[in-house]
Amino acid sequence: MPITAYSKEAAREIDLEQWLALNHYSLKNDPLLERLPAELRAKAARDIECSGCRAHGAVLVAVGRERGVGRSVSQGHFRFGHTGGANPHDPLCDFYIDEKVPRDTDYLVNFASDKSALTRAVRDLVCRGIRAGRFGQADVRRMRLWFLDEKVAHAMPLDVMPELLNWCVDMDATRWDGQLPFQPEHGQLPGFDWTQAARSEWRRRHGALFEARPMRVHFRQDTVHRALKLIELQGRVIVLDPTSLREKYEAVVQLSEFAALYVYHLAGTKPPPHWRLNGLKSAGRALQALCALLLFMNDWDTGQASAVFAGLTALPSAADGTEGNVMGLNPFHDDEAWQILHEARQVAARRTDARPVAEQIDAVRSELHAAHLEWLARSTTH
Numbered sequence: 499m500p501i502t503a504y505s506k507e508a509a510r511e512i513d514l515e516q517w518l519a520l521n522h523y524s525l526k527n528d529p530l531l532e533r534l535p536a537e538l539r540a541k542a543a544r545d546i547e548c549s550g551c552r553a554h555g556a557v558l559v560a561v562g563r564e565r566g567v568g569r570s571v572s573q574g575h576f577r578f579g580h581t582g583g584a585n586p587h588d589p590l591c592d593f594y595i596d597e598k599v600p601r602d603t604d605y606l607v608n609f610a611s612d613k614s615a616l617t618r619a620v621r622d623l624v625c626r627g628i629r630a631g632r633f634g635q636a637d638v639r640r641m642r643l644w645f646l647d648e649k650v651a652h653a654m655p656l657d658v659m660p661e662l663l664n665w666c667v668d669m670d671a672t673r674w675d676g677q678l679p680f681q682p683e684h685g686q687l688p689g690f691d692w693t694q695a696a697r698s699e700w701r702r703r704h705g706a707l708f709e710a711r712p713m714r715v716h717f718r719q720d721t722v723h724r725a726l727k728l729i730e731l732q733g734r735v736i737v738l739d740p741t742s743l744r745e746k747y748e749a750v751v752q753l754s755e756f757a758a759l760y761v762y763h764l765a766g767t768k769p770p771p772h773w774r775l776n777g778l779k780s781a782g783r784a785l786q787a788l789c790a791l792l793l794f795m796n797d798w799d800t801g802q803a804s805a806v807f808a809g810l811t812a813l814p815s816a817a818d819g820t821e822g823n824v825m826g827l828n829p830f831h832d833d834e835a836w837q838i839l840h841e842a843r844q845v846a847a848r849r850t851d852a853r854p855v856a857e858q859i860d861a862v863r864s865e866l867h868a869a870h871l872e873w874l875a876r877s878t879t880h
């Protein structure tokens with residue numbers, strides 16, 4: 499369900515609202531697309547193709563309606579394929595998996611919220627850049643093709659089982675229980691926490707599992723969610739090995755975090771306290787798509803790309819412009835999930851005991867306790 503797609507007639511990447519505007523139909527007057535003429539729906543199926551793989555048969559999906567209230571809650575988008583039919587996307591297409599099941603609701607954007615204002619602000623910047631000739635459709639296409647080539651060249655098998663990811667979550671839960679190494683004498687400390695000591699000891703013995711992992715990768719229920727979904731869907735048996743593009747992805751995150759503050763400013767809002775790029779949902783993804791394009795065009799140099807970004811903000815606003823869009827093209831949109839899968843594979847290769855972590859910690863606990871009793875017996879016999 500891409501937010502943007504390629505219009506053959508317009509010869510550019512556009513979102514739903516832009517496509518309707520180019521076809522002289524106002525989304526504002528009919529936000530639920532209840533009166534959309536059949537000819538226009540038929541034209542959409544002919545004219546629009548997936549920006550990731552050129553799949554056809556686009557369906558226009560209206561802004562969602564909040565149950566009971568009748569207010570619009572989600573952003574309009576394109577959907578490819580037919581009800582109950584085969585998936586029209588190329589298996590290596592970014593949208594292959596997401597067409598098979600409804601997107602998580604967090605993908606949808608509330609038009610009335612700050613996030614929507616942010617999404618519009620990003621689109622405005624894209625249109626300003628295209629209007630001023632700072633980048634164009636050819637650059638967007640070059641980036642897309644470059645990324646497809648990267649995926650083919652650096653494929654990683656999707657051979658991770660959900661059990662392994664859950665094992666990694668249990669493993670990371672022990673991560674911060676750092677204590678001094680256990681001594682049998684510790685057992686006589688008042689209120690000594692045997693479970694804590696066992697977790698700490700387990701973590702010390704398995705230190706190799708925690709080494710050489712990128713700083714941003716943590717196994718938690720919320721961070722493995724998307725990776726679990728990719729496995730569950732098994733839509734494709736290979737994914738991109740994220741280590742091949744790690745530095746480039748870091749650059750995209752860095753530039754996006756820098757740029758987000760100014761997008762907030764352009765949208766006329768202020769960032770909430772403790773905001774995170776992830777928390778921006780669609781707007782965050784849209785911003786990452788723009789930043790990826792700027793970096794792609796500037797040899798992945800964050801300094802140069804940030805200078806171009808600054809230049810975009812100084813251009814006259816192109817509000818409601820139809821020049822095009824790149825929001826559906828963030829090449830790194832699943833990078834976090836790929837990193838989780840990649841690191842889980844490293845853990846699988848390094849671990850020496852695949853029994854459940856809790857079971858192993860129980861065993862360590864018994865072992866520590868036995869060592870303490872042994873010490874006690876020794877010290878009382880002397």
Ligand SMILES: [Zn+2]
Pocket residue numbers: 548549550551552553587588591592593594
């Ligand atoms: Zn596709």
